Amino acid sequence: MNSDEEANYRSFVDAQAHSLRRLAYLTCGDWQLAEDAVFTALAKLYTRWRRVDRPESYARSMVVRAAIDEVRRPWWRREQPAGHAIPERAVHDSAHEVDERLRIHAALAQLPVSRRAVLVLRYFEGLTVQETAEALNCPENTVKSHTVRGLRTLREVLGADADLPAAESDEVERYARHA
């Protein structure tokens, strides 16, 4: 990597690191693991910088995959995070907003990490089924089934007042029976 390429890489990291960490956090549910995932993914990106055409897409995919890997590591099984990993910054939430955030956390925690990753990529990053499948290196049918089942779980946990999207009709028809 020459100095110009490294400067471009630095600019990319400056611009994207925070949003990538948010993506990883929504996937794995832990800020420490999320940052570890971003560190791993961006180190890989550094070594392939010249060969990657769309670094945003590549980094997003690598971060989500790394976040899934982080959740599957032994310490996740050994020590479920209890808020000690990295203290969250105090925010001026009303009591209602705090309750709502905890409720959403609890709902997302009900989902297996791969299913959560699908929902995050589709509804937070706005990716299509095809793009999500490419990012996670899995079949489109897997994305569709995870979407249906994930949304169903969230509806059950959050109740009817959450304005959740309806999965595409073909997804529901095909997978709802097995959800």
Place this chain on the structure above:
Amino acid sequence: MPDMRELLQAAHAGEPPMRHSTDDFVAGGRSRRARRRAAWAAGAAGMMLAVAGVAVVPQVVAGHRTVPASANDPMRYPATAFDHTLTGYTVRGIEVSDPVNVTSGYQQARIRRGDETTRLDRGDGTFEQVEVSGSVLTVYRDGIFDPAAVSGGEQVRIGKATGRYVSNTMLAWPYGPDAWAVIRSAPGHLSLDDMVHVAEAMRIGPSRPATLPWRMTYLPAGYQLSSMGLVADDSLSGAYVQRGDARFTRQPESFSGLSGPLTGEDADSLRIKVFPRWYGENQLSILFGGTAVHPSAGPSNSSSYDPSYGPSLDPSMWPSYAPPTGISDWPTSNPSAHPPLVDPFCAPGQSRCFRYTADGAYLIEATTTTPEPDAELIQVLRGTRLADPDDPATWSELGEALPGPVR
């Protein structure tokens, strides 16, 4: 009524500051690239040997790890400070481990005969049979070891090199220009003949990145990594009970003109050690004057848990691990069954704090040689997350294991 995107945005409110700077990410990328190149070079070297038809004869016994032998290979020291090139091997029934402690000046391995164990009292009426080693191999980076330390020793031939043997204590020999390795034996543990065989079987291995069996998010300001591994550099020989160690110092340690390894006694050090719970609780019992360890504050979901309790000055408040009811089948895939973290606790006035892992399998200890507020050590322990100490595949390379400024 929030939509899906608003729900997800709400979920990441309260985002903490980043631990890593842009420089850290660049350093992580450079480190990864360097490792890939080193691995490629090692692979290419192996290919060249094969193509040239060079006979690679295993001179050491398989069962631990068989090392390809080539008497012409110099032992190379890794270019990256904490990477290591020494690979464990067995020769004539004597096992040399993979490096169990590494500094920027040398790498150290334990030496034991295959059948050497000792029986330790677990403190509950049962005993644990653990491996024990009486000798240590230290491979110094070139220019680090001062051969004057063994100048009075008997001259001994090690391959094409001339080593020095100090009777019943140690054998030192140059494995490269101004680069020395030393076997230090407990009295009567290894004979000169044993040492010579161990020395002659020492071979080059591919450079491997240093790893730690944990990840940590916090260290007090000013500390830098000085030594690390599976075993602490102050207790390398003896019973094999430790499962991880790192020593950090405020001042850079000088790795030149050494007559032996450093142990951190003379430096402002912060050290982390990991023990199996049974061994750790025995140490607690000794540390706190033989008083039995009783659960009190306990896990944070127990009925006796007092969330207001701080670092305890009262031995009756040590939170011995007491698993909550219903998690006997731990580990489990059911997230609701995961035990919570057990809060750290401290020995009064000793700059020494501890934390059990939430599953109760291990005790993590954080100590300093100079007074450090307990709150600092507690923060260190709260940010330390243990992998599987018995499975190196789960360990983290330093770029991931340590907070950014320490690396």
